[in-house]
Amino acid sequence: MPVDLRSDTVTRPTPEMREAMARAEVGDDVYGEDPAVNALENEVAELFGHExxxxxxxxxxxxxxxxxxxxxxxGELLxxxxxxxxxxxxxxxAAYGGISSRTWPTRGGHLDVDTVAAFIRPGGGYAVPTVAxxxxxxxxxxGGRVIPIAKLRRLREIADERGIALHLDGARIWNAHVADGVPLHEYGELFDTVSVxxxxxLGxxxxxLMISNRERVAAGRVVRKRLGGGMRQAGILAEAGRHALRHHIARLADDHVHAQRLAEALAPYGVCEASDTQTNIVVLTVPDAGGLAAAAREEGVLVSALGPNLLRMVTHMDVDEAGVAHAVKVLTSLLSRGERAAES
Ligand SMILES: Cc1ncc(COP(=O)(O)O)c(C=O)c1O
Structure with missing residues (x-):
């Protein structure tokens, strides 16, 4: 089996998770009758301090x-x-919601509060109104950077002052929670909507899930159905999620240690700052990301080339210490070979 660091989406359910899935009590979720889905939705809403x-x-x-x-x-999203x-x-x-976006480059996703404030446009007139x-x-x-809670609080203040909404893409909010120790409900309560x-x-x-108040979630069910996301006996999947919430949050700390080990090993090559690696993602700038990824694959290490110079590695529960050690050996050897070739 190769050491697969392309993403934390590649994990396979553990035997215990499969058992939980097999035991799931199910019903038709489009009718709101799947007990496992209902339980999962209630548990997650409560975790994030929402309805x-x-x-x-x-x-x-x-x-x-x-x-x-x-x-x-x-409307427009910033x-x-x-x-x-x-x-x-x-x-x-844009394609399904008719919503445009205005974006600008940041370092690691840190939104500068003054820039956000300057970009917000009110409704009325001809200008595109900012909705969120x-x-x-x-x-x-x-690179898996955590946005500090103080920054999020400032963004909430701006959103309140200007009467617009705040959305959290919390696909990996669990990693932020484990790295920074901020309770999940503290994150949740700052946002109008949260996706996790x-x-x-979590594996x-x-x-x-999309988390919010009762009214918005009811509207969200209609949007989900419209997009083709109404599922039937989805409790089998919901039980996998409930198992993950019970057993796989605290262990994310191991993934963070593994990512730090990778980042520290690669830092001497001057391609990444280990201190930038705060959670389970390591991003490297290299001369030829595609070439390096192909060479690493030959030696049983899978990494993602996200651009001509951008390499990404993500640690997760299916990569253990031995896997990390193998990845370090292969990648440092390829990088040092590349350096020597550049010097000669
Ligand atoms: C930050 C973030 N948000 C949302 C998504 C979308 O998740 P999915 O692949 O389940 O659609 C991803 C996927 O990698 C992600 O990294």
């Missing part, structure tokens, strides 16, 4: 359900230019 949640098949759908309940056609919600979801906000600000925490392309994923670091095979 309700809706179970979705993917993080992209949970984001889009949230965005479409915050604003209608003609977020950083690498944000998953506008850059990696096939333009869904979206924040990604942790930030995927930003069970199928990334469930499928599933995300």
């Amino acid at each position: 309700a949640a809706v179970f979705c098949p993917s993080g992209s759908m949970a984001n889009q359900v949230a965005v479409q309940t915050l604003g209608g056609p003609g 977020c950083d230019s690498d944000a998953h919600v506008v850059t990696f979801e096939g333009g869904a906000a 600000i979206a924040v990604e925490n942790t930030h995927n392309l930003g 994923c069970l199928s990334k670091g 469930a095979p499928v599933g995300s």
Whole structure:
């Protein structure tokens, strides 16, 4: 088996998770009759200090359900230019919600509060009205950086002052919670809508939720159905998620240690700052990301080339210490070979 560091989405359900799935009590969730889905939605809403949640098949759908309940056609979403919600979801906000976006580059997804304040446009007149600000925490392309809670509080103040909504793409909020020790409800209470994923670091095979107040979640169920995301006996998946919530949050700390080990080993090559690695993602700038990824694959290590120079590695529950050690050996050897070739 190769050491697969392409993403934390590649994990497979553990035997215990499969047992929990097999025991699931199920019903038709489109009728609101699946006990496991209902339990999961209630548990997750409570964890984040909200009234309700809706179970979705993917993080992209949970984001889009949230965005479409915050604003209608003609409105605009503000977020950083690498944000998953506008850059990696096939333009869904525009394609299905009629919502445009205004983005700008940031370092690791840290939105500068003054920039956000300057970008907000009120409704009325001809200008595109801002409906919401979206924040990604942790930030995927930003190398898994945690957005500090103080920054999030400032964004909440701005959103309140200007009367617009705040959305959290919390696909990996669990990693932020474990890294920074901020309770999940403290994150949740700062946002009007939150999306979370069970199928990334938490290791469930499928599933995300959109969390908000009762009214917005009811509207979100309609959007989910419209997008084709109404599922029937989805309790089998919901039980995998409930198992993950009980057993796989605290262990994310191991993934963070593994990512730090990778980052520290690669830092001497001058390609990444180990101190930038706060959670389970390591991003490296290299001369030829595709070439390095192909060479690493030959030696049983899978990494993602996200651009000509951008390499990403993500640690997760299916990569143990031995796997990390093998990845360090292969990658440092390839990088030092590359350095020597450049010098000669
Ligand atoms: C930050 C973030 N949000 C949302 C998503 C979308 O999740 P999905 O692949 O389940 O649609 C991802 C996927 O990697 C992500 O990294």
